[in-house]
Amino acid sequence: MAVPLAEPAFRHSYTPKTGVLLINLGTPDAPTAKALRPYLKQFLSDQRVIEIPKALWWLILNGIILNLRPRKSAEKYASIWSSEGSPLLVHTRKQSQLLADKLAAAGLENLVVDFAMRYGNPSVDSVLRGMREQGVERLLVVPLYPQYAGSSVATALDEVFRSLLRMRNMPEIRTVRHFHDFPPYIEALARQVEAHWQANGRGDKLLMSFHGVPRFTLDKGDPYHCECLKTGRLLAERLQLDREQYEVAFQSRFGKAEWIKPYTVDTLTALAKAGTQKLDVMCPGFVGDCLETLEEIAMEGKEIFLTNGGGEYRYIPCLNEDPNWLDALTALVQQHLGGWITTPDDPVQRFQRAQDSGANG
Numbered sequence: 001m002a003v004p005l006a007e008p009a010f011r012h013s014y015t016p017k018t019g020v021l022l023i024n025l026g027t028p029d030a031p032t033a034k035a036l037r038p039y040l041k042q043f044l045s046d047q048r049v050i051e052i053p054k055a056l057w058w059l060i061l062n063g064i065i066l067n068l069r070p071r072k073s074a075e076k077y078a079s080i081w082s083s084e085g086s087p088l089l090v091h092t093r094k095q096s097q098l099l100a101d102k103l104a105a106a107g108l109e110n111l112v113v114d115f116a117m118r119y120g121n122p123s124v125d126s127v128l129r130g131m132r133e134q135g136v137e138r139l140l141v142v143p144l145y146p147q148y149a150g151s152s153v154a155t156a157l158d159e160v161f162r163s164l165l166r167m168r169n170m171p172e173i174r175t176v177r178h179f180h181d182f183p184p185y186i187e188a189l190a191r192q193v194e195a196h197w198q199a200n201g202r203g204d205k206l207l208m209s210f211h212g213v214p215r216f217t218l219d220k221g222d223p224y225h226c227e228c229l230k231t232g233r234l235l236a237e238r239l240q241l242d243r244e245q246y247e248v249a250f251q252s253r254f255g256k257a258e259w260i261k262p263y264t265v266d267t268l269t270a271l272a273k274a275g276t277q278k279l280d281v282m283c284p285g286f287v288g289d290c291l292e293t294l295e296e297i298a299m300e301g302k303e304i305f306l307t308n309g310g311g312e313y314r315y316i317p318c319l320n321e322d323p324n325w326l327d328a329l330t331a332l333v334q335q336h337l338g339g340w341i342t343t344p345d346d347p348v349q350r351f352q353r354a355q356d357s358g359a360n361g
């Protein structure tokens with residue numbers, strides 16, 4: 001075990017704070033091969049993500065992947081990079097600020113809301129240290145993935161626990177595991193689709209594309225596949241879609257192994273060849289647009305659909321800063337803060353105020 005680090009000096013009689021830490025995957029610092037290399041190295045060295053024996057993978061990663069992929073990925077990132085930076089970082093930052101505003105408006109006091117990235121910057125460890133310095137003694141961790149996967153949620157939590165391992169004065173901790181069937185999240189998705197239909201008319205089909213994972217992780221007990229299907233079913237029910245009016249598929253296959261199916265590329269090809277005239281495409285497993293949605297689905301996916309004879313291809317943006325999603329995220333956080341929440345009319349707060357005024361008066 002690592003040696004615990006020094007902490008801010010212990011203070012008597014101060015009001016401890018509650019921290020809410022949002023965690024997303026992470027993104028390179030710039031859309032360049034130079035910035036992609038350390039980001040991909042950190043990401044693809046994670047044994048929650050790549051389960052190949054360590055020595056063999058080290059050779060493949062350092063000998064082949066880190067020599068070829070950074071340049072190719074940098075070109076893709078360059079095609080989606082905005083003046084504010086990487087879309088994933090921009091949306092996560094805005095979501096964190098808007099969540100803080102909403103929790104403050106709901107009367108929650110002594111909260112510190114921040115975000116971190118599992119890979120790259122801002123790192124989980126640096127943000128957690130900052131929270132401790134601000135007096136955070138209770139911590140709620142919210143990985144921004146609706147569906148649980150070992151390669152997304154669990155590794156984000158691993159990183160939190162790795163940081164806690166070195167803390168001398170550890171905060172109390174709670175973690176959110178998933179919210180794939182949380183009604184306000186499903187409602188926010190449904191309203192996003194309805195707004196798109198209102199503006200553009202209804203498509204013939206709705207394709208819900210989720211990030212894929214290797215097939216063997218399903219066989220070994222990872223619930224991700226089932227949680228994606230459940231989100232798909234709940235959203236379709238809410239939108240009153242019959243089974244033939246929507247498809248669920250899995251994108252972003254990495255490497256040669258089999259991943260969970262159907263693959264989004266195959267579904268897009270089949271829908272195009274079947275003569276689909278108007279296709280609506282969305283990515284419910286990503287709460288913010290990123291490389292995987294903007295480049296792979298909105299751009300590459302469109303090309304695949306059109307070159308195979310498909311009609312109109314309409315990409316529906318992720319939830320991003322949508323007010324219904326911010327309401328859902330606020331509700332999720334409030335639910336998980338239950339018992340920790342300090343609103344002005346909270347009985348413990350009232351007692352504390354009475355004590356303080358007694359002591360001062």
Ligand SMILES: C=CC1=C(C)c2cc3[nH]c(cc4nc(cc5[nH]c(cc1n2)c(C)c5CCC(=O)O)C(CCC(=O)O)=C4C)c(C)c3C=C
Binds near residue numbers: 027050212
């Ligand atoms: C939605 C949850 C995600 C799961 C589950 C997931 C699993 C997973 N991913 C890879 C490999 C790559 N993913 C990459 C990008 C990426 N992945 C997610 C989310 C999940 N990944 C997001 C949000 C992003 C976009 C990041 C951004 O900056 O916008 C990449 C990097 C890009 C590239 O070079 O193609 C890789 C690589 C594996 C192997 C995996 C499960 C085992």
Ligand SMILES: [Fe+2]
Binds near residue numbers: 252
């Ligand atoms: Fe990924």
Ligand SMILES: [Fe+2]
Binds near residue numbers: 252291
């Ligand atoms: Fe991708």
